[in-house]
Amino acid sequence: MDKLIKFNAQTAGRDKLFRLFQYSSKLIWGSLQNKKSNEELLKLLKELEYILGTGRKLLRFGKGFETLHTALKSLHISDPTLQVTITLSRISMGLYLLTDHLIWLERAGLLKIDKSKWSQLSYRLWLYALVMNMSRDFYELKQILHQLSFGTLNQELQGKTVHPTNTISSKLNLYYRVLALHKDVVLDTIKNGCDICLPLSQLGYLSISPRTVGLLGVISSIAGIIPLMDSSYKLSP
Numbered sequence: 514m515d516k517l518i519k520f521n522a523q524t525a526g527r528d529k530l531f532r533l534f535q536y537s538s539k540l541i542w543g544s545l546q547n548k549k550s551n552e553e554l555l556k557l558l559k560e561l562e563y564i565l566g567t568g569r570k571l572l573r574f575g576k577g578f579e580t581l582h583t584a585l586k587s588l589h590i591s592d593p594t595l596q597v598t599i600t601l602s603r604i605s606m607g608l609y610l611l612t613d614h615l616i617w618l619e620r621a622g623l624l625k626i627d628k629s630k631w632s633q634l635s636y637r638l639w640l641y642a643l644v645m646n647m648s649r650d651f652y653e654l655k656q657i658l659h660q661l662s663f664g665t666l667n668q669e670l671q672g673k674t675v676h677p678t679n680t681i682s683s684k685l686n687l688y689y690r691v692l693a694l695h696k697d698v699v700l701d702t703i704k705n706g707c708d709i710c711l712p713l714s715q716l717g718y719l720s721i722s723p724r725t726v727g728l729l730g731v732i733s734s735i736a737g738i739i740p741l742m743d744s745s746y747k748l749s750p
Contacts, residue, residue: 528572529738535565536730543724570617577610590750594652599750602645609638633716640712643705650702653748657698661691697740697748704736 542558584603590596612635618624619631692699707729713719714726721729740747 523741524572526738526741528569529734529741531565531569531572533731533734533738535562535569536727536734538562538565538727539723540727540731543722543727546723567617567620570613570620573610574614574617577607577614579607580610581607587750595649595750598645598649598652602642602649605638605642605645609635609642612638636712636715640709640716643709643712646701646705647709650698650705653695653698654702657691657695658688661688697746700736700739700746701748704733707733707736 538558538561542555542562545558546555580603584600584607587596587599587603590599612631615624615626616628616631616635619626619628710719710721710729711726711733714721
């Protein structure tokens with residue numbers, strides 16, 4: 514209960530909850546739209562999705578500047594691959610959030626902009642950030658598997674038995690146990706893998722149904738909530 518209270522007290526935690534409910538609404542109306550469902554219910558769910566999306570934009574207002582500032586800190590990361598991917602991801606995400614702020618101002622009636630044009634730009638920036646995130650995840654996974662192979666090689670050189678059998682199941686079990694020790698990387702990969710489909714869909718590069726979009730959004734939202742509840746799942750830097 515204490516973790517739940519602490520989670521809800523965080524702005525990031527509230528944003529993740531809003532996001533979970535937003536995509537849950539989309540998942541539900543996406544599942545019902547092809548059936549003979551109540552039109553009023555579908556309209557209500559779509560309005561709820563829109564309201565939650567707008568609420569999230571308000572919660573994130575100003576975060577674009579904060580994200581761009583954190584990009585400066587990532588320049589000091591010693592690993593060149595992590596330095597490049599994390600820095601570019603934060604710059605793209607910061608710019609994405611800035612465009613998101615403009616879209617919220619337009620929705621609030623405080624600014625007149627070409628909403629369609631800025632929405633497309635925001636999706637592209639979000640996509641760039643996710644591509645960098647995925648690149649970082651694959652690099653981390655590659656490093657983990659490389660360390661596994663290197664460690665196994667050392668054991669063989671020392672004349673130790675790595676595993677009683679060299680079967681596919683034994684290797685899969687070994688990989689599972691190793692990846693379980695790096696659950697932060699695995700969870701981040703799942704999250705970004707689901708998320709990247711969302712801007713691809715909005716930009717027309719991927720054709721998926723609203724129900725699938727909702728499902729992917731729910732999965733990535735849960736994957737984003739877990740590290741806020743349990744820091745051992747948080748990928749750093």
